[in-house]
Amino acid sequence: MPTTGYSFAARTIHWTMAILILSTIPVGFLMVQSGLERTLQNALFIYHKNLGVLLLLLVVLRIGYRLWNPPPPLPTDLPRWQARAAGFSHLGLYVLMVVMPVAGYVRVRAGDFPIETLDAMGVPALVPPSDAVADVAKLVHEYAAYALTALVIVHISAALYHAAIRRDGVFSRMWPAGRRQSR
Ligand code: HEM
Numbered sequence: 665m666p667t668t669g670y671s672f673a674a675r676t677i678h679w680t681m682a683i684l685i686l687s688t689i690p691v692g693f694l695m696v697q698s699g700l701e702r703t704l705q706n707a708l709f710i711y712h713k714n715l716g717v718l719l720l721l722l723v724v725l726r727i728g729y730r731l732w733n734p735p736p737p738l739p740t741d742l743p744r745w746q747a748r749a750a751g752f753s754h755l756g757l758y759v760l761m762v763v764m765p766v767a768g769y770v771r772v773r774a775g776d777f778p779i780e781t782l783d784a785m786g787v788p789a790l791v792p793p794s795d796a797v798a799d800v801a802k803l804v805h806e807y808a809a810y811a812l813t814a815l816v817i818v819h820i821s822a823a824l825y826h827a828a829i830r831r832d833g834v835f836s837r838m839w840p841a842g843r844r845q846s847r
């Protein structure tokens with residue numbers, strides 16, 4: 665069943681963010697392990713925090729773009745429940761892509777820790793130091809990380825299901841070299 669694809673801009677931002685998130689998640693889980701060598705742990709934290717802030721900027725841009733450029737319609741022969749599941753899971757991914765960096769930012773700023781790139785640019789902290797706020801943000805960041813990891817696994821499995829089993833063009837409409845569309 666032929667479908668039209670996502671625009672070049674939508675694919676570019678999807679894959680840029682996908683690659684960054686797929687590295688940010690394991691780095692996050694790794695850097696909180698006890699017994700890590702100090703220099704390595706510091707480097708992982710610097711990578712994680714600064715990339716996380718970049719991801720927040722990207723998701724704001726992405727949501728703005730998507731509001732003005734709705735995605736192409738799904739194939740009409742896709743079962744209704746699968747279309748709904750796709751809609752809910754994409755919404756969940758967007759919510760978590762916002763919650764994760766915001767909670768991480770609040771956790772770090774309320775904990776009075778640096779965010780190197782923002783500090784170098786002289787961007788002031790938007791959250792005052794507070795142990796209570798830092799603790800709540802840390803919990804939110806941790807549980808949202810589990811939810812995001814689970815949803816990403818479901819998402820990639822669904823994408824592969826479309827690519828290998830249904831072969832309905834849903835995978836190639838997001839794949840960088842897949843079928844193009846004009847709008
Ligand atoms: C999409 C963006 C992000 C993702 C996917 C992500 C993911 C993760 C994951 C999987 C962990 C390990 C789970 C845990 O124990 O909490 C973690 C921990 C952490 N993240 Fe993020 N993160 C993101 C953004 C940020 C940002 C923007 C900051 C700060 C500027 C940040 C700061 C931290 C800190 C400080 C920890 C350690 C939590 C602690 O134990 O104190 N993260 N992150």
Ligand code: HEM
Binds near residue numbers: 730758
């Ligand atoms: C190997 C990894 C990945 C593959 C193969 C993949 C594949 C796809 C495909 C085929 C679509 C189009 C689905 C459709 O047309 O209904 C899509 C959409 C989407 N993907 Fe991924 N994806 C991957 C990683 C990620 C990651 C890590 C995230 C974010 C956490 C993500 C977030 C999204 C979102 C939010 C959409 C919906 C786009 C929209 O309609 O606005 N993807 N992905």
